[in-house]
Amino acid sequence: MDSNRGEGLLGRTCVVTGAGGFIGSHLVERLVADGASVRAFVHYDALGSAGWLDGSPVRHDVEVIAGDIADRESVLRAVEGADVVFHLAALIGIPYSYRAPVSYLRTNVEGTLNVLSAARDLRTPRVVHTSTSEVYGTARHVPMSEAHPLQAQSPYAATKIAADKLAESFCLSFQVPAVTVRPFNTFGPRQSLRAVIPTVISQALAGSMVRLGNLGPTRDFNFVANTVDGFVRAGSVPGVEGLTFNLGTGREASVRDVVDIVGRILGKPLTVQEDDSRQRPAGSEVERLLADASLAQDRLGWTPEVSLEQGLERTLAWIRDNQDRYRSSEYAV
Secondary structure, rough: OOOOOOOHHOOOEEEEEEEOHHHHHHHHHHHHHHHOOEEEEEEEEOOOOHHHHHOOOHHOOOOEEEEEOOOHHHHHHHHHHOOOEEEOOOOHHHHHHHHOHHHHHHHHHHHHHHHHHHHHHHHOOOOEEEEHHHHHHOOOOOOEOOOOOOOOOHHHHHHHHHHHHHHHHHHHHHHHOOOEEEEEEEEEOOOOOHHHHHHHHHHHHHOEEEOOOOOOOOOOOHHHHHHHHHHHHHOOOOOOOOOOOOOOEOOEEHHHHHHHHHHHHHHOOOEEEEEEHHOOOOOOOOOEEEEEEEEHHHHHHHOOOHHHHHHHHHHHHHHHHHHHHOOOOOOOO
């Protein structure tokens, strides 16, 4: 990334909700490296876990606050005094949203409302809200700019559209300085088996057979370091309040393509077995996603620097070293 990557956050107080998660933990580490004072808001559990931050080298360099994003008071306390709030806390598993849509409503919509309300009350200088490319549904045209129509093809996507519109409304109605980032399919170390790339890699490391659902859908896969750089820029570049930014590479790859690349990296052929239990319901599968990220390039100075192949090599190396964390034989909902 370029030399201007994060100086705007040096010495600033940054709150990260969902800090113990996949992208959140990487963002926390990047912010610490950039010299920010970081407050990590994680979901409370009885074991006192801070998620992926528990094993992070920056664990003792950040203030960890345990709470619940759906609890307004705990959010308000976490946000107080922040210069920037990076709001990543969400339920993200698409298959589970078919089973428990109310929990997604409470976390993704009410939780976002709590963050925006706290930022309004406390006059927080910048809120970076996390969207997802799933809000677009199957591409009606490619590449997909931020003006692409929104279509909820899962309860998860519906809650994220609602959250995006809350951020938009608070910016227009109450002048909350919110910026929305819309990552396309982020992958990398620490991602769970709910996502296709760790599913492919963990099975490929265990044998030569990979069980998957639909092989045809295409995605714009983006390595986590690229995505995190987009977040940092959205939190530090002046004059972008009220805007939404796609974070994608502009490269399209199918699930089948990912299997082939992983096989080449490992130096062995992989056989794919289609598993009906891993299929999305009819009408819910998003068949195609491909980003137009020119707005992020123009306004944030953001370009993805880690390629799909480089990212897969790094992710594979990490999963190989952490195979005990993955149950490759099970389908993670």
